[in-house]
Amino acid sequence: MSPGFVARATLRCDNPGDDSLSLVAGPVVAAVTAEVVPRPRDGARLLEGAPMAAEIRGRISDEVSSFSNRHGFRPTLAVVLIGADAPSAVYLQQIVRTCERTGVTGRVVEIGERVTTALIQRRIDELNRDPLVSGIIVQMPLPRQIPLRAVIEAIDPRKDIDGLHPGNAGLLTLGYEGFLPATAQATVEIVKRSGYRLQGLDATVIGRSNVVGRPVSLLLQREHCTVTMCHRQTRDLSAHVARADLLVVAAGSPGLVTGAMLKPGALVVDVGINVVGDRIVGDVDFESALPVVEAITPVPGGVGPLTNAILLEHLLAAAHAQHDEAGAGRTGRDEPDSGDQTGEGGPPAVPSAPGADPSASG
Numbered sequence: 013m014s015p016g017f018v019a020r021a022t023l024r025c026d027n028p029g030d031d032s033l034s035l036v037a038g039p040v041v042a043a044v045t046a047e048v049v050p051r052p053r054d055g056a057r058l059l060e061g062a063p064m065a066a067e068i069r070g071r072i073s074d075e076v077s078s079f080s081n082r083h084g085f086r087p088t089l090a091v092v093l094i095g096a097d098a099p100s101a102v103y104l105q106q107i108v109r110t111c112e113r114t115g116v117t118g119r120v121v122e123i124g125e126r127v128t129t130a131l132i133q134r135r136i137d138e139l140n141r142d143p144l145v146s147g148i149i150v151q152m153p154l155p156r157q158i159p160l161r162a163v164i165e166a167i168d169p170r171k172d173i174d175g176l177h178p179g180n181a182g183l184l185t186l187g188y189e190g191f192l193p194a195t196a197q198a199t200v201e202i203v204k205r206s207g208y209r210l211q212g213l214d215a216t217v218i219g220r221s222n223v224v225g226r227p228v229s230l231l232l233q234r235e236h237c238t239v240t241m242c243h244r245q246t247r248d249l250s251a252h253v254a255r256a257d258l259l260v261v262a263a264g265s266p267g268l269v270t271g272a273m274l275k276p277g278a279l280v281v282d283v284g285i286n287v288v289g290d291r292i293v294g295d296v297d298f299e300s301a302l303p304v305v306e307a308i309t310p311v312p313g314g315v316g317p318l319t320n321a322i323l324l325e326h327l328l329a330a331a332h333a334q335h336d337e338a339g340a341g342r343t344g345r346d347e348p349d350s351g352d353q354t355g356e357g358g359p360p361a362v363p364s365a366p367g368a369d370p371s372a373s374g
């Protein structure tokens with residue numbers, strides 16, 4: 013009998029409100045129906061980011077209008093592009109399109125490949141001082157000769173809407189409110205918004221980058237998961253994958269995880285974006301995973317669209333904090349969030365994340 017068959021036999025959740033199912037199934041399906049999350053014929057749920065992103069974008073459009081009525085300008089997102097990188101260019105197109113859809117001004121600041129760190133810092137400082145620019149992101153990866161730290165430390169933390177500045181990373185580590193890396197936030201939110209409860213799950217995260225793996229592990233700890241971090245030096249990756257109720261893969265390695273490795277009924281969030289021939293694929297072998305899992309994000313179409321929408325949420329939060337006295341508290345940079353990392357039931361410190369409550373959004 014294949015693991016997939018076992019997964020479907022034990023996990024089909026006909027009564028989503030029944031907590032006792034968690035004893036058998038691991039992840040608890042809460043008040044979610046197949047109408048909300050698409051379920052293909054063979055059983056697994058597809059966790060698609062696009063519908064969630066559309067809902068967020070609608071709200072952002074309204075907020076942008078009222079912000080511009082009040083302040084006489086639309087917030088600008090500055091995207092700093094250093095050098096030329098194919099995946100970056102694809103991502104750039106997507107984020108510019110998301111800006112256009114919501115009425116935010118997207119400004120691409122291209123800096124050629126043969127540049128000095130000092131020049132990049134000067135350009136970022138101009139953006140820091142530009143009152144129309146509310147948020148700044150820098151496209152990764154940087155050219156080899158440019159030290160990442162020098163670039164991210166040049167960004168004003170109040171405009172660091174992708175949460176990479178050490179100031180924001182430190183706030184995340186300590187459980188205080190600050191800007192979160194958008195991809196990491198999307199990784200957690202796509203599961204919560206689909207109605208799954210994270211508390212108590214065994215979560216395995218593959219990858220420990222500052223952009224994805226590390227912040228994801230911290231956010232999952234806030235959600236009261238028991239988190240295992242895997243990386244290139246991990247001795248027995250399969251063993252850690254096999255016991256994961258929730259698996260997050262952000263390794264940049266196509267096919268790293270196959271269905272045979274997965275715990276039946278697992279929740280899988282694939283953050284990998286790999287260009288293989290003319291296709292974009294994740295780090296998880298989607299076809300073999302599908303019959304085994306309870307739910308999985310497709311690539312493309314999973315975490316990516318939600319990430320962009322969340323980034324614009326952060327932009328609005330930054331704009332309010334910078335220009336709106338009433339909104340100054342929205343990033344609450346000096347206040348600890350109400351639930352510390354060891355507390356029970358405290359909300360995640362997500363700046364301006366209305367709608368993040370899965371019960372509100374389904």
Ligand code: ADP
Nearest residue numbers: 219220221223224225242243244262263264265
């Ligand atoms: P991203 O920006 O998507 O997080 P990075 O390239 O910065 O990607 O980081 C990749 C991470 O994935 C690293 O922490 C690395 O240790 C991990 N990783 C890469 N390949 C493997 C592998 N085969 N097994 C386990 N971890 C891996």
